[in-house]
Amino acid sequence: MVIVMSSEATPAQVAEVVRRVEAEGGQAFVSRGVARVIIGVVGEVERVASLNLAALPGVARVKRVNSGYMLVSRENHTARSVVEVGGVPIGPDSITLIAGPCAVETPEQTLAAARMARVAGATLLRGGAYKPRTSPYAFQGLGVEGLRILADVRAETGLPVVTEVVAARDVDVVAEHADMLQVGTRNMQNFQLLQAVGDAGKPVMLKRGMTATIEEWLLAAEYIAQRGNLDIVLCERGIRTYETATRNTLDVAAVPVVQHLSHLPVIVDPSHSGGRRDLVIPLSRAGLAAGADGLIVDVHPHPETALCDGPQALVGADLVELSRAVAVFSSVMGRDQRFERLAG
Amino acid sequence: MVIVMSSEATPAQVAEVVRRVEAEGGQAFVSRGVARVIIGVVGEVERVASLNLAALPGVARVKRVNSGYMLVSRENHTARSVVEVGGVPIGPDSITLIAGPCAVETPEQTLAAARMARVAGATLLRGGAYKPRTSPYAFQGLGVEGLRILADVRAETGLPVVTEVVAARDVDVVAEHADMLQVGTRNMQNFQLLQAVGDAGKPVMLKRGMTATIEEWLLAAEYIAQRGNLDIVLCERGIRTYETATRNTLDVAAVPVVQHLSHLPVIVDPSHSGGRRDLVIPLSRAGLAAGADGLIVDVHPHPETALCDGPQALVGADLVELSRAVAVFSSVMGRDQRFERLAG
């Protein structure tokens, strides 16, 4: 922590800052310059931060230096982590494709989508039984009935299930049916939900809030980690900007930035970031080229009648193209390709 | 709804769009121009929207015309609403000041802050017992103990209590102690929480999500209204932009824009938008001058030791200045001043 004193700060004001820092067990180092005084603080940063020194007379600014996410930080855990989901690894040695319908609508549609996912090379099935929708008049998902459909389709296809949970009260029932719990972009700072999935004993996929900074995202992951669950996969899904040509702006730089700051795996969602079917393959390639550990992609047997996000779902020849992209980038990026093993 | 066909769309493609619209009970009006065809749709817009016509061959774009928020819209309810909180009105004929500490810390601090709030002219007390914090290592609030302190301070001062609820499971206990339930910026799209407060039978203050559009905000209010609760007050609290000189950017235009679109009262939070004590009074004045129906302001007896958001809390002479601003703008904007009556 660094405390910048104003240019008119008196020696007594400087001394008072030092006194308060030391009273909280911190160490204060005073740098006196021609124009102003800077005080470096080390030690009990959280306790010193709670002093609210910025409000003291003579203080111009207070800056934090340390990150607040210790458990998910790479500082104390330099090796990048692998998270296993129903036996499928997500991490630095592989490229993992998760695919499926945005929403579970019927058993037939879900099974058809799961088969499409396999064609595309997916080793995990996505599908929403609980859908957080901006409008209360939009389709909200099938709930428990949807979870059962997903479990049936897993039995049929062998694909472990990734599905969203939108409320702390639903965590138990979702954890019972799913292999990985997804926390969506609108819930990234639903702290009760984060704690509940942290307690659930299942791997978690944490999507970035649509206007969250990378720091806030990692702090949200820290909420889960604090409950003893480090099986967290981060998912970059586009952020909100002024540009309206795409649904969101894929922040592809977030992939290497997060991998530098945290040991957790990072995947990319090319479907929700672009919001357009014709952008899914280019954004998939871009995400993998930036170093992503995997992708999560919408597929649907009949996009034109999909109850949710049809305009971005892949279908038909797209699947082969996606499969080829995953294969090529597994090789280019020096990663083996999980689905071959599984399929083999 | 308007469907814009691409310039190469064939007559058969146009006919297919019309067929699907009519099959869902909608009416389609085809406008043939030199360069392209435009189809206007009226009728069952939600059902037609679910057709996902944008995915059909020949369709270039689909645009929605009607809003999705019927209950909170001003279209069907032209008179602006008044919401009563423990007997205190918030609406077009008054300027209501809500003030108190960001977080409830101790009985003494809360009572002192409530007395400061009265000095500033407040008729409602704010104070957080449950605090959603970005970092899991920050102070998270006193919980039920904090609710009891608020109830005691209400008994002592006569000020009805506005307090935040951060999880659906806490709605009952908060509703038992508080006069108004606040949904915070991070929970604006926590739909289970919106439905729960909609069921609770208490007035609700809905803060704007820090990156929510005005349309998304009104759709979030619609979630509450759908449960039969129209006692909703909207609170503009600043949005996230690229500017870092202030904590958030107060979108002061949102006040008249929302009042044009919705019958619900709108208040402004000058404390969380600016994030700086020296901006609270200017932003309070700006909000009232734009037509806000009230303010919600942080006050604290000892900002330098506050456990939450100390740098923005008012103290001392600020209170008198705030009180004067509320009085002057009540007169300038042609509104009487609630607290005078109450104080009288």
Next chain:
Amino acid sequence: MVIVMSSEATPAQVAEVVRRVEAEGGQAFVSRGVARVIIGVVGEVERVASLNLAALPGVARVKRVNSGYMLVSRENHTARSVVEVGGVPIGPDSITLIAGPCAVETPEQTLAAARMARVAGATLLRGGAYKPRTSPYAFQGLGVEGLRILADVRAETGLPVVTEVVAARDVDVVAEHADMLQVGTRNMQNFQLLQAVGDAGKPVMLKRGMTATIEEWLLAAEYIAQRGNLDIVLCERGIRTYETATRNTLDVAAVPVVQHLSHLPVIVDPSHSGGRRDLVIPLSRAGLAAGADGLIVDVHPHPETALCDGPQALVGADLVELSRAVAVFSSVMGRDQRFERLAG
């Protein structure tokens, strides 16, 4: 300047940073903590900054402390400045209204708009002869012919003229006809233009870039000031955000923030920020309530046929309402009202 070393920095790496700082004439103060070392630098900051210390081994981060705008900063010039435009003051003791048509179209339209401006209480006339337009197919202004019309209307009405200049090569001809040169939002970082208007010997209105930070805005003003011209008025005209309900988002907090950082006057443009006629009055009031030193407003005798920005131009009864707002806020904010004197 503050240099934060990484946690693994060696003593030799720290010593090297100190050596380089001192070789450039700076002073380095080393703070050794348990976890890391922080080095405070004072002295020749610009020269030290050019060392690019962030690239040295062991350095984690480099932070600047001082602002780069010395001439427009309030640090060395605590009294707020008054800028005179053709005898009309803009500054802390008055509220100055500038009004007129977005674009000069004909002598009749310009004269009619100038008379409307007087009705609204304006003491300065705005009007564009050179229009920077996003599309090359949109009306680009009358050029020199437009300047002549403005000069004629000034002779007729007595209102000094504020008009935009969009290219360095036009500065001389515009300065010959106008009383104040306006630099528009798209040219805020057109540095040649800034220098040219700095040399022109006329007051300058500098609009904020639509995505400029406040710091960049003040640095742009510093370009003008460096040429010896301190007659600069800053104009907040809305910033670009994700919100689409308004043309731009009026950053009303920029008014007090800039007044805290700089001695220059600050005015608000409620027409271009909202982009909607019905928002002009509420945003005018909000700007004045936040402490703005004036307003610049579009008026047009026939908004429905305006060649530029018709949807936001005031007309008819709006003018009286604007005049009333200016009068009321001159009184509320403790400022006298220039136009009364002029009119008297």
Next chain:
Amino acid sequence: MVIVMSSEATPAQVAEVVRRVEAEGGQAFVSRGVARVIIGVVGEVERVASLNLAALPGVARVKRVNSGYMLVSRENHTARSVVEVGGVPIGPDSITLIAGPCAVETPEQTLAAARMARVAGATLLRGGAYKPRTSPYAFQGLGVEGLRILADVRAETGLPVVTEVVAARDVDVVAEHADMLQVGTRNMQNFQLLQAVGDAGKPVMLKRGMTATIEEWLLAAEYIAQRGNLDIVLCERGIRTYETATRNTLDVAAVPVVQHLSHLPVIVDPSHSGGRRDLVIPLSRAGLAAGADGLIVDVHPHPETALCDGPQALVGADLVELSRAVAVFSSVMGRDQRFERLAG
């Protein structure tokens, strides 16, 4: 163009809209629905747009359908263009690497950087003689002296030169020395400059404004094209968002979106978007994987003493890694590799 009437519009108001549209030579198609009337307009859209119909009584909204960029649009020019710069093609069949120092500082530094550029596989040399800098106290470039250095280095290395021009008055002298004129992000809407480079008879690289929409960017290109110059290369260089972990946010989706809308080549600047040396290679790969036609990258022999943007310059082993990325992606994306031919 689509005109949405308000729900209370009278038949006379609808008729008046139709009359005005037809008086301007447009065709109006009236769609009458249960709730409201929608009018589709085709024909002379620009003239109809100038009517400002949004201001008429009964009109709720006016929406544009056609793009305003005819010359750079792909609608009338489906084949993607190739732009030749000093004999080096930029277009759909190649990946072209442009590299060099951010700023020309000395002949030695420029020559050293050019040799580094060749090692990295570059076939074009970048380097700034005129630098637009946010602060007036920062290094502003060597001007004509810098242009001469670039020309000398071209003679020595055979690399054609790409350099920025920041003012219309400098276009002639820059065009005399350079092979391609660069318009920087701060000048994307400096319309006089766009017209001047359009007249200069040299290829132009147009960087995206840091807060420009894709539509505004293409309209800026249209300004150049209107002067008869279609040798334009677009450069995505990151946009301004709320995220501060990177200097800008690379909008990688802009590559396929622009290629869909326009026939012009699109390249990516991984140096200025990320602003960090460690992000240059990942963002280069991401840009190429999204389909970019080339890259423009900062290299510098001594980043730690660079006068401009040192923290993002590549050096040493980075160059080989970049060269390998270009080679691999040329193959993966089915493009041959220009520099091999040149080097061969």
